[in-house]
Amino acid sequence: MRALFRLSPLKLNDIPSCRGVGLTAADRTIGDFLGSILAQFASAGSDVPILQVRSLEQARAGHASVEVTFHKKDGEEEWRWGVGYMVNLKTGQPLRGSVRCLVAG
Amino acid sequence: MAITKPDWDAVPGHEGAHISALCQNKLTDDTLNHCAHFVSHALGITLGYTCAKQTGGKNDAASIRVHEIFAACNAVGKWADRPASLDPCLIFITNANNVDLKKKTMVNHPRKHIGVYKGGWIYHYSNTKDKVVKQDAEDFKKHYSPPFNGLFYGDIGKFVK
Numbered sequence: 001m002r003a004l005f006r007l008s009p010l011k012l013n014d015i016p017s018c019r020g021v022g023l024t025a026a027d028r029t030i031g032d033f034l035g036s037i038l039a040q041f042a043s044a045g046s047d048v049p050i051l052q053v054r055s056l057e058q059a060r061a062g063h064a065s066v067e068v069t070f071h072k073k074d075g076e077e078e079w080r081w082g083v084g085y086m087v088n089l090k091t092g093q094p095l096r097g098s099v100r101c102l103v104a105g
Numbered sequence: 106m107a108i109t110k111p112d113w114d115a116v117p118g119h120e121g122a123h124i125s126a127l128c129q130n131k132l133t134d135d136t137l138n139h140c141a142h143f144v145s146h147a148l149g150i151t152l153g154y155t156c157a158k159q160t161g162g163k164n165d166a167a168s169i170r171v172h173e174i175f176a177a178c179n180a181v182g183k184w185a186d187r188p189a190s191l192d193p194c195l196i197f198i199t200n201a202n203n204v205d206l207k208k209k210t211m212v213n214h215p216r217k218h219i220g221v222y223k224g225g226w227i228y229h230y231s232n233t234k235d236k237v238v239k240q241d242a243e244d245f246k247k248h249y250s251p252p253f254n255g256l257f258y259g260d261i262g263k264f265v266k
Contacts, residue, residue: 078136078232101154
């Protein structure tokens with residue numbers, strides 16, 4: 001999560017998978033994007049975990065592949081949106097070129 | 106960007122199918138939203154961000170974002186203004202305030218959904234039933250409560266690779 005916060009200034013338009021994913025016209029950065037998802041998905045009535053952090057695999061030597069997603073169920077719909085990235089396991093630093101916006105729907 | 110000769114006639118045959126029956130790239134987690142994903146696999150829509158890009162899969166790639174498909178349509182409009190001859194076509198539901206018909210854009214608000222309209226029926230992926238379902242337009246309009254129940258059509262008929 002510390003690595004994710006370091007990624008928050010990255011501009012959405014500079015990342016191919018993140019172009020056009022802003023939930024509002026004001027969403028310009030990864031931080032804006034995650035803030036908007038949280039605002040939309042947070043619900044006191046939720047019966048499922050809102051935040052999921054998954055370390056998936058060692059995508060390359062010395063690095064972990066991580067997904068931080070927000071989950072929402074509402075009526076007929078379900079979403080899990082967030083960001084994927086790689087982290088250097090030795091330094092804890094995120095690999096900036098590895099960032100992907102995870103949006104489906 | 107491509108939509109390759111959409112096979113509209115095959116769409117009804119997907120009723121009841123789980124997304125894993127269509128996607129070979131293993132983007133099949135039931136906690137994900139598969140509405141655009143289903144439509145894209147069913148019709149061969151490959152543009153913008155795809156299931157293959159998300160998983161690193163090497164099989165047929167399908168678009169997974171509603172707003173990217175909307176923007177790529179030949180023509181879009183309010184469902185009430187759909188030309189009678191436009192059957193089959195795509196159908197979208199979202200807040201009308203999130204759609205700009207002149208610019209052919211849709212905001213990436215989570216409350217948006219897409220289906221395939223064919224012969225009076227709408228085939229779409231139910232993310233709670235986790236399968237393709239069939240509804241008429243009146244029932245489809247209840248997918249979201251107002252103001253998120255604005256209906257729009259999308260014409261992709263002229264797309265070729």
